[in-house]
Every structure is written in structure tokens, then in C-alpha cells.
Amino acid sequence: MLQIFVSSRNLSENRFTLFRLRFSFDNMIKPGTRNLITDVPGLLVGQAEDVNARTGVTVLTADVPFAAVADVRGGAPGTRDVEALNPVSLVDGIDAITLSGGSAFGLDAPSGVQSVLRARGRGFQIAPGAPRVPVVSGAILFDLANGGDKNWGDEPPYRALGAAAMARVARDFALGNAGAGYGAMAGAYKGGLGSASAVGGDGIHVGALVAVNSVGSPVIPGTDLFWAFLFEQSGEFGGRYPVGPLPPMTQAMPDDMKGAAAAGANTTIAIVATDVALPRIALQRVAIMAADGFARALRPVHTPLDGDLLFAVSTAANTQMPASPHMVMRIGTMAADCLARAVARGVYEAQTIGPLISYRDRFPKMREVRR
Numbered sequence: 001m002l003q004i005f006v007s008s009r010n011l012s013e014n015r016f017t018l019f020r021l022r023f024s025f026d027n028m029i030k031p032g033t034r035n036l037i038t039d040v041p042g043l044l045v046g047q048a049e050d051v052n053a054r055t056g057v058t059v060l061t062a063d064v065p066f067a068a069v070a071d072v073r074g075g076a077p078g079t080r081d082v083e084a085l086n087p088v089s090l091v092d093g094i095d096a097i098t099l100s101g102g103s104a105f106g107l108d109a110p111s112g113v114q115s116v117l118r119a120r121g122r123g124f125q126i127a128p129g130a131p132r133v134p135v136v137s138g139a140i141l142f143d144l145a146n147g148g149d150k151n152w153g154d155e156p157p158y159r160a161l162g163a164a165a166m167a168r169v170a171r172d173f174a175l176g177n178a179g180a181g182y183g184a185m186a187g188a189y190k191g192g193l194g195s196a197s198a199v200g201g202d203g204i205h206v207g208a209l210v211a212v213n214s215v216g217s218p219v220i221p222g223t224d225l226f227w228a229f230l231f232e233q234s235g236e237f238g239g240r241y242p243v244g245p246l247p248p249m250t251q252a253m254p255d256d257m258k259g260a261a262a263a264g265a266n267t268t269i270a271i272v273a274t275d276v277a278l279p280r281i282a283l284q285r286v287a288i289m290a291a292d293g294f295a296r297a298l299r300p301v302h303t304p305l306d307g308d309l310l311f312a313v314s315t316a317a318n319t320q321m322p323a324s325p326h327m328v329m330r331i332g333t334m335a336a337d338c339l340a341r342a343v344a345r346g347v348y349e350a351q352t353i354g355p356l357i358s359y360r361d362r363f364p365k366m367r368e369v370r371r
Contacts, residue, residue, distance in 0.1 A: 031196065066094065068085050198338050286332045
């Protein structure tokens with residue numbers, strides 16, 4: 001591929017060739033080794049579930065504090081320490097982000113994560129001699145009406161789940177019925193925990209992690225196709241493709257979105273990440289662009305009944321790339337595509353639990369994957 005573009009022996013004297021070369025690298029994008037957000041160097045993910053309660057917690061962390069921002073699009077968000085991520089705030093780096101089930105009860109999960117981090121000596125040193133304070137932001141989704149046993153007495157399980165998830169962080173982790181996605185529903189389908197990654201030809205890494213619990217449907221009406229099918233890589237969510245013309249699109253709400261009885265039981269929460277060192281104001285633009293990944297994978301989206309929220313983080317492991325507007329545009333676009341893929345993967349990998357029927361059980365016939 002490079003030979004197509006390199007026509008000058010002295011690239012430093014041929015600006016046009018340099019531009020073509022960079023453009024070719026821009027378009028050499030493929031999933032990372034794991035096709036998980038942990039393909040971004042430095043990131044780790046841990047998860048814990050309460051099977052009886054049909055709920056769970058997912059935590060993302062790194063070996064050192066990392067830059068983070070947040071973008072809230074839904075009308076019913078539930079958050080902890082998100083305002084501190086505003087680029088005008090004092091906090092330059094945080095220690096972890098939690099995604100949790102349990103609605104407002106799930107806001108205890110960051111406390112469990114903090115306890116583990118503090119025991120490891122992590123956290124912000126506010127004053128000499130004072131205890132270090134790990135900075136842990138979090139967001140929650142509603143899974144309280146999914147049929148699990150929520151009679152947990154005086155102590156909801158989320159602090160313990162947060163601590164357990166933090167104790168299990170690794171580069172490999174499960175998708176579908178895992179962590180914060182364990183008790184989720186995506187429209188009429190069993191929701192789940194999804195992830196995807198992308199690596200540019202010049203070595204930049206981008207990834208997404210999402211717990212899908214949306215009002216909207218991930219499936220094109222009248223088909224078994226995910227809205228995100230155009231972005232699929234290597235059959236990562238079934239490899240289904242149109243076998244003929246798609247049915248006419250209507251402006252009506254999908255039949256397979258959540259019904260009125262479950263209209264308040266939603267929220268899709270996500271994290272996108274890159275290794276490129278970006279200032280937080282540039283990272284905020286990445287978050288804004290990446291949030292469009294929700295709209296590429298779900299319909300309707302960002303409703304008054306969802307608490308859609310996206311965190312964007314940078315590990316700054318890659319200091320060789322400039323934080324230019326072009327680079328921010330590339331990362332934001334890659335992140336939106338990764339998020340759309342991660343949403344579909346989360347739903348595709350989910351398994352039926354009781355009355356929560358999975359996508360693959362609703363559409364059991366697998367068609368040949370076109371390569």
C-alpha cells in the first residue's frame with residue numbers, strides 16, 4: 001500500500017507525497033488485538049456481578065491517573081463526581097470510572113473502588129500528611145425492575161461489587177451478561193456490556209466500553225440487522241447483512257423499543273478512550289463527537305427517559321502525535337464508530353435470562369457471513 005503513494009526518494013522535499021502518505025495511514029484502521037477498550041495501552045477493566053439480583057458493576061482504571069471528561073445527552077442521568085471532569089475544574093487526572101447497575105443505589109460502587117485504590121496508595125494528595133483521595137467518577141443505569149431479587153436489606157451490594165470489580169482488573173474481560181450490563185435491556189432485547197477497539201495505521205489507539213440499557217431498539221425494523229451493521233468488523237456481531245432491499249424507513253417509533261411499562265427503566269452509559277495525549281478541552285470535543293455513536297446504533301436515542309452519558313479518557317501513552325484539530329477529528333470519528341460497534345456487540349453477546357430474551361434467541365437463524 002505504501003508503494004502506491006511513495007513516489008519521491010526524499011519525502012522531506014515532497015509535501016504532497018507526505019500528505020498522501022498520512023492520508024493512507026488515516027485509512028488503515030482495524031480492530032486491536034483483543035477488540036476491547038483495553039487495546040488502548042495502559043487501560044484495565046474489572047467486573048463483578050450479583051447473579052441473584054441481576055445486576056453488576058464494571059470499572060475502568062489505569063496504572064497511573066488519566067485525563068477524563070464527560071458528555072451527558074440523556075434526560076435522566078445518574079452520576080457521581082462528573083462535574084469535577086469539566087475542563088475548567090481543578091482535577092487533571094482521575095483514578096477510575098465505574099459503570100453500575102442499581103439506579104441511585106449503584107452510586108455506592110465508586111466508594112468500593114476508592115477503598116481498594118486507597119489501600120494501594122493511589123489518590124490525590126490534598127495536603128501533607130492527609131490521606132490520599134482516589135478520584136473515581138461513576139454513572140448508573142436502571143435495572144431494578146428486571147426480575148432479580150432486590151431484597152438486599154440495609155446494605156445494597158454495590159459498594160462490595162465495586163471493590164470486587166476493582167480487585168479483578170485485567171486486560172481481558174467478558175462481554176454480554178457481565179458487569180454493569182448483566183441486568184440490562186436494550187429495547188425489547190436483553191442488553192449487555194459491549195466493547196470494541198480501533199488502531200490507526202500510524203499507531204493511534206481508540207476504544208469503547210458500554211453498558212446498553214436503552215429505551216430505543218438496536219435493530220432496524222422489519223429485519224434482523226443491527227443499526228450499526230455498516231460499521232461491523234470481522235463478523236464481531238454476527239456478520240448479518242441485507243439479503244435484499246431494506247424495508248422502507250418510517251418515522252414511527254420502533255415496535256421493539258421498550259414499552260410504556262418500562263419507559264423509566266433505561267440509560268446507556270459508555271466510556272471511549274485513546275492513548276493520544278490530548279488536553280481536556282480537546283478531549284471534550286472527542287466526547288461530543290463520540291456520543292454520535294449512540295445514534296448510529298440505537299433508535300430513538302437521548303430521550304427524556306434515558307440517562308445517556310459518555311466519558312472520554314486519554315492515557316497519554318502516545319506523546320508522539322500532535323493534539324491538532326485534525327487529530328481530534330480523527331479520534332472523535334474513530335471513537336463514534338467504536339461506540340456504535342460496542343453497542344451492537346453488547347446486545348449480540350448478551351444471553352437470555354428468564355423473561356429477558358436475547359437478540360440471538362429472537363433471531364436464531366444465522367445466515368452466511370459475507371467476507
